[in-house]
Amino acid sequence: MKTQTGIRQKISTNGKSNGYRTHGKLKTSIWEYSKSVEDSKHIQLKSEYDLFIGGKRIKTKKYFDTINPSNEEVIAKVAYASDEDVNKAVNAAAKAYDKVWSKISAKERSKYIFRIARILQEKAREFAVIESMDGGKPVKESKSVDVPLAIAHFFYYAGWADKLELAFPGRKVSPLGVAGQIIPWNFPLLMAAWKIAPALACGNTVVIKSAETTPLTLYKLAEVIEEAELPEGVVNIISGDGATGAAIVRHPKTKKIAFTGSTEVGKIIMRQTAGTDKKLTLELGGKAANIIFEDAPVDAAIEGIINGIYFNQGHVCCAGSRLLVQESIKDIVIKKLKHRLKSLRVGDPLDKNTDVGAINSKMQLNKITELVQSGIDEGAKIYQSECQLPSRGYWFRPTFFTDVAQSHRIAGEEIFGPVLSILTFRTPAEAVEKANNTCYGLSAGVWTDKGSKIFKVLSKIRAGVVWSNTYNKFNPASPFGGYKESGFGREGGKHGLEGYVK
Numbered sequence: 001m002k003t004q005t006g007i008r009q010k011i012s013t014n015g016k017s018n019g020y021r022t023h024g025k026l027k028t029s030i031w032e033y034s035k036s037v038e039d040s041k042h043i044q045l046k047s048e049y050d051l052f053i054g055g056k057r058i059k060t061k062k063y064f065d066t067i068n069p070s071n072e073e074v075i076a077k078v079a080y081a082s083d084e085d086v087n088k089a090v091n092a093a094a095k096a097y098d099k100v101w102s103k104i105s106a107k108e109r110s111k112y113i114f115r116i117a118r119i120l121q122e123k124a125r126e127f128a129v130i131e132s133m134d135g136g137k138p139v140k141e142s143k144s145v146d147v148p149l150a151i152a153h154f155f156y157y158a159g160w161a162d163k164l165e166l167a168f169p170g171r172k173v174s175p176l177g178v179a180g181q182i183i184p185w186n187f188p189l190l191m192a193a194w195k196i197a198p199a200l201a202c203g204n205t206v207v208i209k210s211a212e213t214t215p216l217t218l219y220k221l222a223e224v225i226e227e228a229e230l231p232e233g234v235v236n237i238i239s240g241d242g243a244t245g246a247a248i249v250r251h252p253k254t255k256k257i258a259f260t261g262s263t264e265v266g267k268i269i270m271r272q273t274a275g276t277d278k279k280l281t282l283e284l285g286g287k288a289a290n291i292i293f294e295d296a297p298v299d300a301a302i303e304g305i306i307n308g309i310y311f312n313q314g315h316v317c318c319a320g321s322r323l324l325v326q327e328s329i330k331d332i333v334i335k336k337l338k339h340r341l342k343s344l345r346v347g348d349p350l351d352k353n354t355d356v357g358a359i360n361s362k363m364q365l366n367k368i369t370e371l372v373q374s375g376i377d378e379g380a381k382i383y384q385s386e387c388q389l390p391s392r393g394y395w396f397r398p399t400f401f402t403d404v405a406q407s408h409r410i411a412g413e414e415i416f417g418p419v420l421s422i423l424t425f426r427t428p429a430e431a432v433e434k435a436n437n438t439c440y441g442l443s444a445g446v447w448t449d450k451g452s453k454i455f456k457v458l459s460k461i462r463a464g465v466v467w468s469n470t471y472n473k474f475n476p477a478s479p480f481g482g483y484k485e486s487g488f489g490r491e492g493g494k495h496g497l498e499g500y501v502k
Contacts, residue, residue, distance in 0.1 A: 033345065033353040035348075035351055035353070036351060036352040036353055037348060037350050037351050037352075038128075038129055038132075038139045038350045038351075038352060040129050040133065040350065042125070042126065042129075043126045043129050043130055044126070045075065045076060045130065045216070046076060047076055047077065048063065048076060048077045048078075049076055049077070049078045049079060049215065049216070049219045049239075050079050051079045051081055051085055051089070051237070051238050051239070052219065052222040052225075052235075052236060052237040052238070053085070053088050053089045053092050053233075053236045053238070054088075054089075054092035054095075054096075054232050054233045054236065055226070055230075055231075055232030055233060056232070058079075058085070058088065059079070060079045060080060060081060060082060060085050061080075061082065062079075062080040062082070063077040063078060063079055063080060064077070064078055064080050064212070065077060065078075066078050066134060066213065066214070066215055066216060067213070067361075068133050068134065068136075068393075069135070069136035069213075069358040069359060069360055069361060069393055069394045070133075070136055070348060070349050070350075070357065070358040070390070070392075070393040070394075071390075071392050071393050072392055072393055072394075075133060075134060075216065076216065078215045078216075078219070078239050079238075079239060080239065080240045080241070080244070081209070081238040081239060081240040081244045081247075082240075082244075082247075083243075083247045085238060085244075086207070086238065086244060086247035086248055086251060087247075087251065089207045089236040089238050090178055090180070090207050090236075090248070090251045090253045090254060091253070092232075092233040092236055093178040093205040093206060093207050093233055093234070093236050093253075094177065094178050094205070094253045095233055096205045096231055096232065096233030096234045097175075097177055097178060097204070097205040097234075100231040100233075100234070101200075101203060101204075101205050101231060101234050102175065102203060104231075105162075106161050106162035106164065106203070107161070107162045109161045109162075109200060109201065109203065110158050110159070110161035110162050110201070111158075112200070112228060112229075112230050112234075113154055113157055113158035113161060113197060113200050113201060114154070114155065114158035115228040115229075116154050116224055116225065116228045116230070117151050117154035117155045117158060119224045119227050119228055120147070120150065120151045120154065120221075120224055121151055123220075123224065124143075124147045124148070124151065125143070126220070127142075127147050127150075127189060127217055127220060128142035128143040128146070128147045129142070129350065130216050130217050130220060131146055131147070131188065131189055131214075131216075131217050132349040132350055132357065133216075133349070133350070134188070134213075134214045134215075134216040134217065135185065135186070135188065135213075135214045135349075135360055136313065136349055136357045136358030136359060136360050136393075136394070137312050137313065137315075137349055137357045138349050138351075138354040138355060138356070138357045139349055139350050139351075139352060139354070140352050140354070141311065141312060141357075145190075145474075146187060146189055146190050147189065149190050149193070149474055149476070150189045150190045150192070150193035151193075152475075152476045153190075153193040153194055153197045153476045153492070154193055154197045155476075156197070156476035156477060157197035157198050157200070157201040157476075157496075157497075158197075158201070160198075160201050160494070160497060161200070161201040161202075164201075164202065164497065164501070167494050167497050168497075168501070173202075173501035173502065174203070174501065174502055175202050175203030175204045175500065175501060175502075176202075176204055176255040176256045176279060176500060176501065176502055177204060177205070177253070177255040177256075178204065178205055178206075178207060178253050178254050178255055178256075179195075179199040179204045179205070179206050179207070179254070179255070179256040179257075179258060179500060180207050180208075180248040180249060180251065180254035180256065180257050180258070181195040181196070181199070181206060181207070181208040181209070181248075181257075181258045181259075182208075182209050182245045182248065182249075182257075182258070182259045182260070182261065183195065183208065183209070183210060183211060183218075183260055184211050184260050184261045184317075185211035185212070185213045185214040185315075185360055185361075186312060186315040186316060186317070186360070186416075187312075188210060188211060188214040188215075188216075188217050188218055189217040189218070189221065191260050192208060192210075192217075192218055192221060194260075194480075194491045194492065194496070195208065195258050195260075195491070196208060196235060198491070198496045198497050198499075198500050199256075199258075199500050200234070200235070201497065201500075202497055202500035202501050204255075204256065204500050205233065205234050205235070205236075206234070206235045206236065207236045207238065207248060207254065208235070208236070208237055208238070209238050209239060209240060209244055209245055209248060210237070210238075210239045212239070212240065212241045213360055213361050214360070215239040218237050218239070219237060219239075221237070222235075222237045225237075242265065245259075245265075246268075246272070249269055249272050249273065250272055254278060255277065255278055255279065256278060256279045256280075256281075256499065256500060257269060257273060257278055257279070257280050257281075258280075258281050258489075258491075258499065259280075259281070259282050259283070260282075260283040260284075260317075261284065262284065262285055263284040263285040263414075263439075263440075263485045263486070263487075266282040266284040266485075266487060269282065270282070279499055279500075279502075280489070281481070281487070281488065281489025281490070281491065281499045282487035282488055282489065283317065283442075283480070283481055283482065283486075283487045283489070283491060284317070284440075284442075284482065284485060284486050284487040285317055285414045285416075285440055285442070285485065285486060286317045286318050286319065286321075286414065286440045286441075286442030286443055286482065286486050287321055287322055287412065287413070287414050287438045287439075287440045288308075288318055288319060288320050288321060288322065288440075288442060288443040288444050288445070288463065289320070289322045289323075289324050289431075289434065289435035289438075289444050289445070289461075289463075290304065290305060290308050290309075290320030290322065290323050290324065290444070290445040290447075290471065291324045291425075291431050291435060291444065291445060291446050291447065291457065292305075292323065292324065292325045292326065292329065292333060292447045293326050293428070293431075293446075293447060293448040293450075293453065294326040294328045294329045295448050295449045295450060295453075296329075296447035296448050296449065296469075297447070297449065297469070298329065298332060298333060298336065299336070300447075300469065301333070301447040301469075302333070302336045302337060302340050303340075304320075304445060304447060304469070304470060304471040305320065305323060305337060305420070305471075306340055306344070307471050307472050308320025308321075308445060308471040308472060309321055309323075309400075309418065309419070309420045310344060310355070310356055310398050310418050311472055312357075313356055313357055313358070313359055313360070313396070313417060313418050314415065314416060314417040314418040314419060315359075315360055315364075315416055315417070316472070317414075317416075317442055317486075318442050318443035318465060318472070318480075319416075320420075320443075320444075320445050320471055320472075321414070321415060321419070321420060321421065322411060322420075322421050322423065322435075322438075323400075323420055323421065323422045323423070324423050324424070324425050324431050324434055324435060325422060325423070325424055325425075326424070326425060326426070326431075327424045327425070327426050330422075330424050334402060334422065337400065338383060341383075341385045341398050341400075342385065342386065344356055344385055344387070344398050345387070346385065346387045346389060346395065346397065346398070347387075347390060348390070356398055356418060358393045358394050358395055359394040359395060359396050359417065360394070361394065362394055364394075364416065364417070365394045365395075365396060365417075367415075367416070367417075368396050368415055368416070368417035368418075368419060369396070371409060371410060371413060371415045371417075371419070372399060372410070372415075372419055374408075374409045374410065375401050375404070375408060375409070375410040375419075375421070378405075378408045378409065378410075379403065379405075379408075380401040380402065380403050380404045380405075380408055380410060380421070381401060381402045381403045382399060382400075382401055383399070383400050383401075383402070384397040384398065384399045385397045385398040385399070396417055396418055396419075397418070398418045399418060399419045399420070400419070400420035400421070400422055401419070401420070401421050401422060402422050404421045404422060404423050405423075406423070406434065406437060408421070411423065412438065412439075414440070428453065428456070428457055431457065432457060432460045432461060435461050435463075436460075436461060436462050438484075439484055439485040440482070440484060440485055440486045441462045441463050441464065441482050441483030441484040441485075441486045442463060442464055442465070442481075442482035442483075442486035442487075443463050443464065443465040443466070443467070443482075444458075444461045444463040444465075444466045444467070445466070445467045445468075445470075445471045446458055446461075446466060446467070446468050446469075447468075447469055448468075448469075454468045454469075462483050462484065463482070463483065463486075464479075464480065464481045464482040464483060464486065464490075465478075465480055465481075474492075475492075476492055476493070477492070477493050477494075478492055478493050479491070479492045479493035479494075479495035479496060480492045481495075
């Protein structure tokens with residue numbers, strides 16, 4: 001691995017490392033982490049998953065493979081929902097709404113949602129392992145972020161179910177009916193909780209479609225729903241591709257569409273729902289600016305940069321993928337960032353030491369590779385982690401670019417991978433102008449020791465969520481959503497209830 005002095009070598013005796021590496025004449029100690037792989041023997045996975053409609057397992061004509069992106073092995077076969085299957089699911093949800101869910105008390109609805117949260121707590125470890133196997137994310141992230149936040153959202157909305165008059169004072173609200181929900185592949189379980197919990201709390205029934213590459217935790221959630229004894233048809237879980245999602249959107253009995261995914265697909269859904277009585281919330285792409293001022297706590301900001309772009313391999317719609325650094329501290333920030341990248345461990349998602357896991361799919365890897373090449377071709381300087389990548393699976397080194405211009409594709413297009421573009425600014429006004437110079441408006445970060453500067457800057461940034469001196473912090477009581485081509489409507493918090501009532 002190359003350093004400023006040439007080749008970086010591990011000195012060994014009789015095949016064993018002595019714990020030192022030489023940098024020219026300088027000898028420095030290093031740490032080697034033993035593997036600590038999460039045992040997957042305790043999880044229960046089927047070889048084939050059918051659709052979950054009306055409380056029953058429904059077979060279909062077509063099945064597809066869901067693949068472990070870290071080793072390209074098939075985990076299970078999963079049902080593909082046709083238009084006919086979507087019709088069955090929506091009709092089952094409509095029947096459950098008319099005959100059961102709209103008739104029981106809000107207090108009873110609350111009990112069911114609470115029960116789902118409690119059972120999820122009991123199965124948290126199993127869900128975390130399956131999420132990492134199917135999606136490629138490090139298991140320590142699944143354990144500490146995805147699963148706990150999913151549980152927290154079910155608990156939170158269980159509390160709102162019988163208090164809607166407090167959420168909407170002075171207004172009389174009622175449920176919509178059948179909610180059609182389409183979730184992405186980057187946070188499958190968490191996105192399901194974001195959508196299912198408020199829909200049920202407001203008295204709606206649900207048809208939810210998983211992403212094609214990550215259906216397993218949603219089907220495991222079906223088992224939790226069965227164990228919670230939710231009335232049949234209240235939640236219906238299906239899987240498939242874009243055609244399946246389109247069938248949900250255009251079905252006349254779906255009264256609400258909640259979609260998280262790409263801006264391109266979001267625009268299609270807007271056109272399909274225009275002129276109908278369907279309510280719509282869209283949480284789409286992002287190209288967030290993470291702004292580092294010269295008076296920021298630099299070491300803390302470095303950790304915020306790492307968490308902002310390399311968390312979940314950069315598969316995060318609110319990722320801090322554009323780093324705006326004040327010119328006076330550019331050199332020290334880049335130096336520290338290079339040093340920090342050397343300590344990121346890339347590899348087996350089930351290894352508890354892993355910091356950056358596998359890219360979710362071959363298609364996504366190709367997209368990341370193509371955009372990174374465009375950055376090189378347009379003249380930006382690339383720096384990549386020197387880690388050794390596994391021989392099988394879909395992998396990409398943590399990467400950042402310097403000398404990036406606003407006109408470069410990597411500065412404007414969402415890469416959705418572990419790739420950071422670094423730009424500079426001189427004044428707060430310039431930072432705000434560059435931060436807002438995007439078609440997106442989902443999130444942003446501001447790093448400074450001056451509280452007044454934080455409030456002045458964030459009040460001018462057109463983004464749904466702005467973090468100050470931190471990044472990627474979530475709470476079920478806090479709303480999340482975007483401006484411009486990042487979508488509209490909010491999920492989470494009291495605001496998350498509004499999309500599911502009339």
